[in-house]
Amino acid sequence: MTSPGGPSLRGPEGENRVLDPAVARIVEAGGPHVPPLLARVEERLVEVAGSYGEVLAEHATATISAGGKRLRPLLVLLAAGPDAPEEPLLRAAASVELVHAATLVHDDVLDDASLRRGRPTVYATAGRDMATATGDLLFSRAFAQLVQNESVDQVRALSRASSALARGELVQREDAWRVVPVERYLLRCELKTARLFEAACELGESVAGAPPSLGAFGRRVGLAFQILDDVLDVSGPAERTGKHRGTDLLDGTVTLPFILADLGIDPRSVDTRERAEEVCDAIAATGALDESRARALEYVAAAKDDLPDLPQRRALELVADSVVERYS
Amino acid sequence: MTSPGGPSLRGPEGENRVLDPAVARIVEAGGPHVPPLLARVEERLVEVAGSYGEVLAEHATATISAGGKRLRPLLVLLAAGPDAPEEPLLRAAASVELVHAATLVHDDVLDDASLRRGRPTVYATAGRDMATATGDLLFSRAFAQLVQNESVDQVRALSRASSALARGELVQREDAWRVVPVERYLLRCELKTARLFEAACELGESVAGAPPSLGAFGRRVGLAFQILDDVLDVSGPAERTGKHRGTDLLDGTVTLPFILADLGIDPRSVDTRERAEEVCDAIAATGALDESRARALEYVAAAKDDLPDLPQRRALELVADSVVERYS
Numbered sequence: 001m002t003s004p005g006g007p008s009l010r011g012p013e014g015e016n017r018v019l020d021p022a023v024a025r026i027v028e029a030g031g032p033h034v035p036p037l038l039a040r041v042e043e044r045l046v047e048v049a050g051s052y053g054e055v056l057a058e059h060a061t062a063t064i065s066a067g068g069k070r071l072r073p074l075l076v077l078l079a080a081g082p083d084a085p086e087e088p089l090l091r092a093a094a095s096v097e098l099v100h101a102a103t104l105v106h107d108d109v110l111d112d113a114s115l116r117r118g119r120p121t122v123y124a125t126a127g128r129d130m131a132t133a134t135g136d137l138l139f140s141r142a143f144a145q146l147v148q149n150e151s152v153d154q155v156r157a158l159s160r161a162s163s164a165l166a167r168g169e170l171v172q173r174e175d176a177w178r179v180v181p182v183e184r185y186l187l188r189c190e191l192k193t194a195r196l197f198e199a200a201c202e203l204g205e206s207v208a209g210a211p212p213s214l215g216a217f218g219r220r221v222g223l224a225f226q227i228l229d230d231v232l233d234v235s236g237p238a239e240r241t242g243k244h245r246g247t248d249l250l251d252g253t254v255t256l257p258f259i260l261a262d263l264g265i266d267p268r269s270v271d272t273r274e275r276a277e278e279v280c281d282a283i284a285a286t287g288a289l290d291e292s293r294a295r296a297l298e299y300v301a302a303a304k305d306d307l308p309d310l311p312q313r314r315a316l317e318l319v320a321d322s323v324v325e326r327y328s
Numbered sequence: 329m330t331s332p333g334g335p336s337l338r339g340p341e342g343e344n345r346v347l348d349p350a351v352a353r354i355v356e357a358g359g360p361h362v363p364p365l366l367a368r369v370e371e372r373l374v375e376v377a378g379s380y381g382e383v384l385a386e387h388a389t390a391t392i393s394a395g396g397k398r399l400r401p402l403l404v405l406l407a408a409g410p411d412a413p414e415e416p417l418l419r420a421a422a423s424v425e426l427v428h429a430a431t432l433v434h435d436d437v438l439d440d441a442s443l444r445r446g447r448p449t450v451y452a453t454a455g456r457d458m459a460t461a462t463g464d465l466l467f468s469r470a471f472a473q474l475v476q477n478e479s480v481d482q483v484r485a486l487s488r489a490s491s492a493l494a495r496g497e498l499v500q501r502e503d504a505w506r507v508v509p510v511e512r513y514l515l516r517c518e519l520k521t522a523r524l525f526e527a528a529c530e531l532g533e534s535v536a537g538a539p540p541s542l543g544a545f546g547r548r549v550g551l552a553f554q555i556l557d558d559v560l561d562v563s564g565p566a567e568r569t570g571k572h573r574g575t576d577l578l579d580g581t582v583t584l585p586f587i588l589a590d591l592g593i594d595p596r597s598v599d600t601r602e603r604a605e606e607v608c609d610a611i612a613a614t615g616a617l618d619e620s621r622a623r624a625l626e627y628v629a630a631a632k633d634d635l636p637d638l639p640q641r642r643a644l645e646l647v648a649d650s651v652v653e654r655y656s
Contacts, residue, residue: 059498106464108591110457129438129501132460136434136494139464143471143487150480159471166464173457 009315022070022322026078027199029315033075033082037089041073044094045101048141058121058133063101068117071225072096072200075319078312079204079214088149092203093272095158100196103137103165146203154206156242161199168192176252177267185256187308190219194234197222213308220303225323226298232253235289246276256295261288302325346405350632350650351397354406361410362402365417369401372422373429376469380626387450387462391429396445400424400528401552403647406640407532407542416477422532428524431493433463438497439579474531482534488576489527496520504580505595517554518547525550541636545644548631555624557597558583562608563617574604584623588615628652 019027047135062199073093080089105122107113109131114124123131139162146158168191175184201218205211234257236245248255249270256265261283270276283289300320307313355362391576401421408417436449437459439474443449447587451459467490474486496519503512529546533539562585564573576583577598586595589611598604611617628648635641 014538105461110460127501128456132438133494133497133501134461136467137491137498139467140487140494143483144491147480147484147487152475152478152480152483155471155480155483156475159468159475163465163472164466166461166468170458170465173461175454190374195502303590 010289014155017045019168020069022318022325023071023074026074026281026322027317029211029318030074030078030312031032031082031315034077034315037073037077037086037093038070040090041070041077041093044090044145045097047255048094048145057132058276059105059126061198061303062119062125063105063122063134063138064097066121067310068100069099069322070194071319071322072100072214075197075200075218075221076204076207078315078319079201079210079218080208081204081210081310081312084204085206088207089204090150091145092154092207093151093200095142096161096196096200098157099136099146099165101161102138103144103169105131105138106169109135110173135198151167151205151206157199157202157206161196164191164195168195172253175254178252179267181197182256182259185259186223186256189223191228193226194219194222197225213310214316217303217307217320219298219322221320222298223302224296224320227256227292227299228323231292231296234258244273244277245280246270246273249279250276256292257288258285260291264324274289297324329586346516350399350646351399351402351654354402354646354650355644357641357646358402358406358640359410362405362503362643365405365414365421366398368418369398369405369421369425372473373425374424376422376473377466384509386453387433387458388429388466390447390453391433391462391466392449393423393447397650398425399650400524401648403525403528403549404532404535404545406643406647407529407538409532409538409548409638409640412532416479416535417532419473419477419481420535423470423474423479424489424524424528424531426466426473426485427490428552429432430463430466430470431497433459433466434497436624437463438501448522472641477535478629481532482531484526485530485534489524492519492523496523500581503582505582506580507587507595510584510587512553513582513587517551521557522547522550525553529581541638542644545631545648548627549648552624552631552648553626555620555627559585559617559620559624562586562611564608572605573599573608574598574601577607578604584620585611585616587616588619589614625652626643 029036046066050057071095077089078095080092104116108116108121108123111130113121113122114123121131122134126134129240143155143160144155147220168188171188171191172230177186189219197218199217199218201214202212205214206235227265232247233248233255234245249258249267250273252267258279263282263286265282267280270279300323303320304317307316311318355366357483373392374389377392378385390629401424404421404424404630432444433450437456438449439545440451441449441453450462451461452454454462470486471483496516499519503516525546526543526545529542530540531562558576561576561583562573562629577586577595578601580595582595586607591607591610591614593610598607629653631648632645635644640645
């Protein structure tokens, strides 16, 4: 399973993708069935993206190839444990990543984003029309994959998570440029991120025929993930995140560090890169970054504490840790 | 069921919506169970739009309220016949209209459209971000409604139709400003319109527990509907369609009349309202409008001919006729 360059997966263009070290540790702890499954999820994603007309093939494959950590499909695989039927498991894992990919494509349209993970976005290469339609199609294909499992519960879980994602997007647009209460910010994290993590766990358990016990774990890990992502946007450094600090703020997305810092600054007044960096420094000076991180760590701790004693417990703990690790 | 102003339904804002005369005739032929069901579909749509946060409530209700003929939910109700269980039937009918509404909202973003059916679009009132997210949410809510029927076949039918819609959108963008072969144009009609009509029939039958026999009817009616819609954009008059002639062409959408007219004009050269109207006149002079209409009428005739001998046959024939009637 390991190679000189560390554990790898065959990527969508046939290349060997060396796994992120944290992901590699999770995969290893998950047991010997996980690496081949994760590789097959990749294949499935490429198949789905490539099998629905050339236009989709071009843009969707670009999106899928852009990669990412595949944390959501990994959660599906881990939540399912080693004895779940393979084909339904692949569909469930792929469906969650397809919904995620659909959201990214639409987000890039909304955010006017030209790069994601260092590659040009569909929006940048093909325009917002193509990107909107590509997102819609990825979204539909997620359901088309999952429905083949013939489980109403599974479709329900994905449709709830998808609705939450879209609602999260709406709430974020509604909250744009506004300093909202922490509860409202957390609702946004829940909708935009945590619900899909939750659904990933539920889907894995459902495919395995296991009683549902991991949804809350997924939800908390998702909350921590989003909070820490927002912290990273303020803390930088840019070399690490691939973008300038304060990008969220410049986009009108007011996140936990800014809210907790309580600087009395109108988000609308932050309208240049330089000013955004200054505000990031000011936020850091208040200790709001530490406080935000602490809140995320509480979610991670609660997620791990409540984990039932399953064979895959260790691997799931590592998933929770990996969310934090990005920032340490 | 009838009132002095003709048959009506309670609309989403509690107002009495007087039915389009063609729809009223269909509803009447459908039997006494249809009008109350159609009224309950309206209620359900308003409920769904209003029950998922205020932001959705505002924009989605506006979209839903803008109305339209509700031809797709009507097909669901008619295909089901009089003995289908009511609650599953309402969900199926609502889900089809929600997918349609989601598509309209996204189309308005893609087309930069400020008005639809004489009302401002979500895109115009709330911007493209809100409109994209509203469309995504309507789309998710469609699946959330339908999955409650606990039928994998039904979710599959809707997910196929949704994928087709999104793919149709992609193909249309790919074909923009190009004179494509007729077959390619028909593929677009199939993806963008016919598949959802087909799914509407399949869903109705599935809810009723009837053997599938009406999908092809729905598909052909959908094809005719789209072709005639495209004819109308060229034939006008504007008073009737609420928009100028040649709007599709100005948007880069090259449709059957233009293709059949074979004028040797580069679609890209049509860049003003005046020029578009001139080209519409030139198309009409070639007889391409009549030829396009004739093709649509063939689909309508085939749809009616192949109808099985069901109690709702007369009502379904009227649906097919109503598609033509808009243009007579």
